[in-house]
Amino acid sequence: MTDLTEPIASLATELSAILGERGVTTELRAREKASADGSYLSPIITEQLPLGLADIVAFPTTAEQVAQAVAAAVRHGVGITPRGKGTGNYGQAIPIENGLVLDLSKLRGVIEVGNGFLTALAGTPIVTIEQAARESGQQILMYPSTAQSSIGGFLSGGSGGTGSIAHGSNHEGFVLALDVVHATPDAQLVHVDGDDAQPYVHTYGTAGIIAQATIALEPLQDWRGLFASFDTFSEAISVIREIGQLEPTPRLVSADLPVLANALPADPGIPKDRASLRAIIDIAAVPAATALIEAAGGRVEEVREGPQTAMKLSMISYNHPIEWLQKSDPGKYFHIEVAGDALVDRIDEVHAVYPGGMLHIEAQKNRPIGMLAGIYESAEKVYEGFDKLAAIGVGVHNPHVWFVDHEVERTLALAESTDPRGLLNPGKLQGKNVVEATS
Numbered sequence: 001m002t003d004l005t006e007p008i009a010s011l012a013t014e015l016s017a018i019l020g021e022r023g024v025t026t027e028l029r030a031r032e033k034a035s036a037d038g039s040y041l042s043p044i045i046t047e048q049l050p051l052g053l054a055d056i057v058a059f060p061t062t063a064e065q066v067a068q069a070v071a072a073a074v075r076h077g078v079g080i081t082p083r084g085k086g087t088g089n090y091g092q093a094i095p096i097e098n099g100l101v102l103d104l105s106k107l108r109g110v111i112e113v114g115n116g117f118l119t120a121l122a123g124t125p126i127v128t129i130e131q132a133a134r135e136s137g138q139q140i141l142m143y144p145s146t147a148q149s150s151i152g153g154f155l156s157g158g159s160g161g162t163g164s165i166a167h168g169s170n171h172e173g174f175v176l177a178l179d180v181v182h183a184t185p186d187a188q189l190v191h192v193d194g195d196d197a198q199p200y201v202h203t204y205g206t207a208g209i210i211a212q213a214t215i216a217l218e219p220l221q222d223w224r225g226l227f228a229s230f231d232t233f234s235e236a237i238s239v240i241r242e243i244g245q246l247e248p249t250p251r252l253v254s255a256d257l258p259v260l261a262n263a264l265p266a267d268p269g270i271p272k273d274r275a276s277l278r279a280i281i282d283i284a285a286v287p288a289a290t291a292l293i294e295a296a297g298g299r300v301e302e303v304r305e306g307p308q309t310a311m312k313l314s315m316i317s318y319n320h321p322i323e324w325l326q327k328s329d330p331g332k333y334f335h336i337e338v339a340g341d342a343l344v345d346r347i348d349e350v351h352a353v354y355p356g357g358m359l360h361i362e363a364q365k366n367r368p369i370g371m372l373a374g375i376y377e378s379a380e381k382v383y384e385g386f387d388k389l390a391a392i393g394v395g396v397h398n399p400h401v402w403f404v405d406h407e408v409e410r411t412l413a414l415a416e417s418t419d420p421r422g423l424l425n426p427g428k429l430q431g432k433n434v435v436e437a438t439s
Contacts, residue, residue: 092157254317
């Protein structure tokens with residue numbers, strides 16, 4: 001590590017003493033890798049990349065090392081961008097003001113599994129956590145569609161996914177306690193639980209970096225993967241709300257136009273040229289779901305069991321259908337997050353808002369949500385469609401932003417004491433997107 005400018009050179013020396021020579025790097029290739037995420041999913045953000053380049057990357061392997069690394073960076077006045085597996089899609093883990101990327105992907109391990117709870121280090125993959133819970137006869141309440149992502153990344157940047165029909169978002173009872181690190185020169189692990197832990201969820205590490213998490217568990221259910229197909233998308237979505245309301249509550253119910261089936265690898269459960277509906281459903285609800293599907297003109301293609309089936313279905317839910325569309329036609333599509341009964345009741349009008357519009361829909365406990373894809377022309381064209389969607393009763397959330405848009409005032413108030421110098425994920429709490437349109 002030579003030819004470094006101050007204060008990076010001094011920080012590199014101190015971090016090497018804390019983490020060892022292999023626990024810190026300033027090599028260009030490593031810095032470039034640590035400065036990218038899944039932002040290619042957003043053509044709006046892609047037009048603005050690169051957003052920044054890490055000056056230095058550190059790889060703590062214990063919670064205590066997270067605190068020591070943060071303290072060192074604060075003493076040297078270097079900004080700190082936390083990073084999990086880098087599977088986020090909108091730049092929240094990109095160091096837009098350079099500085100230190102704190103890569104937590106080596107901070108792995110399930111610490112304890114108890115009755116109704118599990119404690120794990122922040123870099124532990126969700127699949128590892130789900131397996132540990134399952135071995136104890138329990139399951140986690142929800143997990144993101146990118147199930148290989150880390151628990152810290154899911155809590156810091158995610159919101160929901162498989163399991164959200166019953167349990168909502170990850171700031172709604174999912175987190176029982178956290179060990180976090182604040183940006184102070186003598187940073188230590190700070191334990192917060194209950195309501196005090198929630199302000200650190202979905203705020204991208206701007207008020208404190210999650211080093212360890214305790215999440216809620218529930219009794220294990222006997223899940224099945226149900227694959228159904230229909231002649232038309234209208235038939236498929238006509239039953240999505242009813243299937244989502246079955247008891248026991250399904251873990252996931254997704255539906256797509258034939259375009260997705262044609263973009264996916266061949267699978268007998270998802271036949272080509274047909275609208276697809278997939279569900280992770282309790283075995284007790286399979287007969288009722290089958291009856292609903294057949295009454296709507298559909299057919300059940302397969303019912304599969306095993307955790308691998310659930311993971312497969314998760315990986316073609318939420319954002320992932322858009323990713324498959326982009327793989328089949330690179331550079332063609334954008335998407336926005338949408339919600340409301342109009343996604344079912346007025347689907348033709350929804351599709352007409354954007355040329356080539358295609359809705360991916362998910363059942364939820366209150367109202368359907370989804371990802372509406374269209375053919376990308378410009379950011380301005382994307383934002384022009386927001387008012388048109390609102391006029392037909394569709395709720396819209398703009399995902400093409402990298403700054404905090406959840407409980408912003410609460411996060412700002414907390415960060416005044418936990419990050420007085422503004423060094424935690426700088427630019428993400430008060431930053432503004434180049435195209436300022438989020439309504």
